[in-house]
Amino acid sequence: MKSLYDELKKYEQSDFYGFHMPGHKRNGGLTGAALPYGIDITEIDGFDDLHHAKGILKEMQERTANLYHAEETCWIVNGSTAGILSAIMGCTKRGGGILIARNCHKSVYHAIELNELHAVYLYPEMDQRTGLNGEIRVEAVREALGKYGKEIQAVMITSPTYDGVVSDIRAIAEAVHEFGIPLIVDEAHGAHFGFHPYFPENANQQGADVVIHSVHKTLPAPTQTALFHMNGNLADREAVRKYLHMFQSSSPSYILMAGIDACMGLLETKADELFSKYADRLQRTRKKLGKLKNLELEESEHFDRSKIVISTKNTMLTGKQLYEELLEHYHLQMEMAAGAYIIAMTSIGDTDAGMERLEDALFEIDMNWEVQKTTDDLSVKSVKIGILPQLEQICSSGDVWNRRNREQRRKSVRWDEAVGQISAEYAYLYPPGIPLIVPGERISEEAIRLLLEYRSIGFEIEGLKRQGQIEVLSKIDCENN
Numbered sequence: 001m002k003s004l005y006d007e008l009k010k011y012e013q014s015d016f017y018g019f020h021m022p023g024h025k026r027n028g029g030l031t032g033a034a035l036p037y038g039i040d041i042t043e044i045d046g047f048d049d050l051h052h053a054k055g056i057l058k059e060m061q062e063r064t065a066n067l068y069h070a071e072e073t074c075w076i077v078n079g080s081t082a083g084i085l086s087a088i089m090g091c092t093k094r095g096g097g098i099l100i101a102r103n104c105h106k107s108v109y110h111a112i113e114l115n116e117l118h119a120v121y122l123y124p125e126m127d128q129r130t131g132l133n134g135e136i137r138v139e140a141v142r143e144a145l146g147k148y149g150k151e152i153q154a155v156m157i158t159s160p161t162y163d164g165v166v167s168d169i170r171a172i173a174e175a176v177h178e179f180g181i182p183l184i185v186d187e188a189h190g191a192h193f194g195f196h197p198y199f200p201e202n203a204n205q206q207g208a209d210v211v212i213h214s215v216h217k218t219l220p221a222p223t224q225t226a227l228f229h230m231n232g233n234l235a236d237r238e239a240v241r242k243y244l245h246m247f248q249s250s251s252p253s254y255i256l257m258a259g260i261d262a263c264m265g266l267l268e269t270k271a272d273e274l275f276s277k278y279a280d281r282l283q284r285t286r287k288k289l290g291k292l293k294n295l296e297l298e299e300s301e302h303f304d305r306s307k308i309v310i311s312t313k314n315t316m317l318t319g320k321q322l323y324e325e326l327l328e329h330y331h332l333q334m335e336m337a338a339g340a341y342i343i344a345m346t347s348i349g350d351t352d353a354g355m356e357r358l359e360d361a362l363f364e365i366d367m368n369w370e371v372q373k374t375t376d377d378l379s380v381k382s383v384k385i386g387i388l389p390q391l392e393q394i395c396s397s398g399d400v401w402n403r404r405n406r407e408q409r410r411k412s413v414r415w416d417e418a419v420g421q422i423s424a425e426y427a428y429l430y431p432p433g434i435p436l437i438v439p440g441e442r443i444s445e446e447a448i449r450l451l452l453e454y455r456s457i458g459f460e461i462e463g464l465k466r467q468g469q470i471e472v473l474s475k476i477d478c479e480n481n
Helices: 004-012 056-067 079-091 106-114 138-148 169-177 237-247 254-289 319-330 352-368 378-385 397-402 445-456 475-479
Strands: 072-076 097-101 118-122 152-158 183-186 210-213 226-230 296-298 307-311 341-345 410-414 427-429 434-437 469-473
Touching (some): 004 254, 072 237, 079 106, 079 152, 079 183, 079 210, 079 237, 097 106, 097 138, 106 397, 118 138, 138 152, 254 352, 319 341
Parallel strands (some): 097 118, 152 183
Antiparallel strands (some): 210 226, 410 469, 427 434
């Protein structure tokens, strides 16, 4: 069985001299940086072409499809973002409708803008116990399709979410297929699904038509590497492939592709061993963290247990403060902080020593912070919960995108002046990159309050041209569109 990395190393050590890109000519001595210049090549004889794979890359993508129980798999070197854009653009027609989970990544909204789609939103339930946005219920999907089914061309959901919440993909796929349209699943954070019973099956195994995985998020692969899977005949595969060619670099990195191949080779040969140890390690850690007195290990009913979510809701700490405490005093870098919790991402690459450091740090902090007294301060409670505001959609973000060059129809206002007006900009925290406000939505008091509260506890609000201000559209123009 060929390995792309081995073939590249063999080429590096050969006497072939390259009169082709890249300009470093595989000479690492030029810059003095210990980067893998020696295996950084372009599409030359013997190494295939990702955009028209017929040889070694075709074989490796077929092996990947087999690993992930997919009918067809494409490698991506431009991240899951390229896959999400391609999936939506290929599965919808310009100006059509799409049903999406409101807690989708910003790249979903960018695809909606590009194809000028009209989005119908599915809001996840708020889990009041954990303070996490919950799963997308199949009943909500059925209800939305029953109401808007004639105009909906595809359904897009995120599972698992950034926080680790998992939806019932099998049931949702069945409901979506009753309407003869494809289900696209952003499973970027679930590339490890399906390799051990401790984790859910992946979405390919549960009937999804298009599935996107970020292998770099939860598996040992380089940043920017992803997988794109297609199944069945509801997704227009030819159209999707066309957009993959558009959104992927025409000069895909062989270093990144060798990283994907090495990761897939590891899964082919050692998945049982590695995931068995990983599951045992996680079970031990989660059992220990379940004994915290003030901090709290959170987990919803259907959950990706690779995500360690620690809540501060019963303490005087905010999520941001816990994040900073772990970073500054224990040199433990978390994935992210929210208003009232942190996320520690784990993988098969973790060690017993690393997990024990996290356990020890959390128990030490847990002992040194008093339990929060009950309070009627609604602003504190809302920050703790991290509500996703449900805003009235006046026009689609695609409509707003159409107005991008008509600046006389928009203006910047202070946040406190924006209530009741129609947003022309996104406002989101990154990570996770889920918009609190989307262009075309009427801005509510709740949305502004959340922005102010997040800013007050140290979060940067991204997506806005000017901090503290937001661009809005003319109400009349938007509603009369």
